[in-house]
Amino acid sequence: MRPLSDAATWWHNAVIYQLYPLSYADGDGDGTGDLGGIIQRLDHLTDTLGVDAVWLSPFYPSPLADHGYDVADYTDVDPRFGDLANFDRLVDEAHRRGLRVIVDWVPNHTSDQHPWFVQSRSSADNPRRDWYYWRDPKPDGSPPNNWVSSVRGSAWEYDEASGQYYLHSYLPQQPDLNWRNPAVRAAMLDVLRFWLDRGVDGFRIDVAHRIMKDPQLRDNPTNPDRISDYYKPINDEYLSQRHIHDRAHPDVHGVYRQIRALLDGYDGDRMAMGEIHLADLADWAAFYGTQSDELHLALNFWLTGAAWTPTAIREAVEAVEAALPQGAAPTLVLGNHDYHRLASRIGQAQARIAAMLLLTLRGAPLIFQGDEIGLTDVAVPEDRRRDRFGEPGGRWSRDGARTPMQWTSGPHAGFSPAHTEQTWLPLSPDYERNNVQAQLDDPASLLWLYRRLITYRTASPALLDGSYASVGGVPHACLAYLRKAGSDAVFVALNFGDEPQEVDLPGAGVVALSTAGTRNETVEGSVRLAANEGVCVELS
Numbered sequence: 001m002r003p004l005s006d007a008a009t010w011w012h013n014a015v016i017y018q019l020y021p022l023s024y025a026d027g028d029g030d031g032t033g034d035l036g037g038i039i040q041r042l043d044h045l046t047d048t049l050g051v052d053a054v055w056l057s058p059f060y061p062s063p064l065a066d067h068g069y070d071v072a073d074y075t076d077v078d079p080r081f082g083d084l085a086n087f088d089r090l091v092d093e094a095h096r097r098g099l100r101v102i103v104d105w106v107p108n109h110t111s112d113q114h115p116w117f118v119q120s121r122s123s124a125d126n127p128r129r130d131w132y133y134w135r136d137p138k139p140d141g142s143p144p145n146n147w148v149s150s151v152r153g154s155a156w157e158y159d160e161a162s163g164q165y166y167l168h169s170y171l172p173q174q175p176d177l178n179w180r181n182p183a184v185r186a187a188m189l190d191v192l193r194f195w196l197d198r199g200v201d202g203f204r205i206d207v208a209h210r211i212m213k214d215p216q217l218r219d220n221p222t223n224p225d226r227i228s229d230y231y232k233p234i235n236d237e238y239l240s241q242r243h244i245h246d247r248a249h250p251d252v253h254g255v256y257r258q259i260r261a262l263l264d265g266y267d268g269d270r271m272a273m274g275e276i277h278l279a280d281l282a283d284w285a286a287f288y289g290t291q292s293d294e295l296h297l298a299l300n301f302w303l304t305g306a307a308w309t310p311t312a313i314r315e316a317v318e319a320v321e322a323a324l325p326q327g328a329a330p331t332l333v334l335g336n337h338d339y340h341r342l343a344s345r346i347g348q349a350q351a352r353i354a355a356m357l358l359l360t361l362r363g364a365p366l367i368f369q370g371d372e373i374g375l376t377d378v379a380v381p382e383d384r385r386r387d388r389f390g391e392p393g394g395r396w397s398r399d400g401a402r403t404p405m406q407w408t409s410g411p412h413a414g415f416s417p418a419h420t421e422q423t424w425l426p427l428s429p430d431y432e433r434n435n436v437q438a439q440l441d442d443p444a445s446l447l448w449l450y451r452r453l454i455t456y457r458t459a460s461p462a463l464l465d466g467s468y469a470s471v472g473g474v475p476h477a478c479l480a481y482l483r484k485a486g487s488d489a490v491f492v493a494l495n496f497g498d499e500p501q502e503v504d505l506p507g508a509g510v511v512a513l514s515t516a517g518t519r520n521e522t523v524e525g526s527v528r529l530a531a532n533e534g535v536c537v538e539l540s
């Protein structure tokens, strides 16, 4: 972590921690996390990990149909989480510790309980009718076009009262806002101003590419090759179409240019990072703008679905690097609240390799809450499931990756106070053994590795701002790359296999960091890697 005043373009290489407020820390004992709990546990982010910024998933008033990604009021705090005074305190406390605060902004859709939608739905001539997409049925009564929801079924919901359909790209409880209506745009930009005025340092923009659709709402063509741009299993119906009309219309770039100008108009360095699920890297990279005048960071999801092999990872990193506009910083996402847990996908041994990869690539790494202690997916019994995306016909349930943080071996893993009846999702049965406290007590733990990697990175010009170059001629089980800034050069070698390997070095150096413990070793000509070991070699 660096002092707040330090970096003009801090987001370029900031380590960002994604905090899932429902599951981080429960201060008031109702079984769900809250802002008070977050404040109590800020030290984990600053003193233990030393990250630069925290991104908070939504804490706004919400019926929680999609756990906060269905916002019923963009400018308040849901009472479950606290109130605006708690939020202001959180920002103050974070800033005092040198930690920047990024909040989630969900522009594509509101909750169906948002007063805007309640009004819009109330009658066909309500002034807010056009804030959402309302259309007549086709003559046979079917939906206005063939668009499908990312969750399941048609993206259109029929409203008996008015005899029209409304559009929802996700759940029916999440109606899509009509961004072509200037009043919607103005109201949503005011939301940004509201949080900027409260001192936030930036925004994570939910499904940033979706907000502009084909003005004529034409049918999507079919997708005979079934190419997925989500890099994850998705419902068959969604995969059966090429999504060229229901999102990412070129007009979307005008919106982000306007948002960039708004952010640039504020003092300090406020930023926006967008969640962009587009397989075509040119389309994805376009969100940085042609003149660096759109998003500061466009999150890339290729690695969440790529095979965990050196070849697949190298291919992804090189492709992303090649697609990036001059001067832009990448963010290759390894996991978040929408995916299976990283350690469940690749195993605990490779979770250490993932940590080194994440924190030694170029750009701004994102750590998803709990990955720093290797949390795995929890099998949530049916009667305690929460995620509606996981209901029949939808995608998998994301509950398993959203379970409460494991702080101690005490009651409720230290997530909730002892008197709490039940946490909102069950804890992993392994919490007595695997928790933050236990890992802090063990210098060989994954948590200590994250901590050492962040400390090392923060002091390394090559890792912070250096160039990236893949290194060829290494064993098949290994990935190697060179990060270089002036005379500072760090050679990273990662062993993805269960056998020891020898990797050639371009000269001599010192093993500054290993995923397997302290080595402090001088090496020349090559470096030996144990099974599942990764190293950073500082070249002399």
Ligand code: NOJ
Pocket: 066, 069, 106, 170, 206, 207, 275, 337, 338
């Ligand atoms: C992406 C979010 O990460 C996910 O959790 C949510 O369900 C969808 N966007 C819809 O808002």
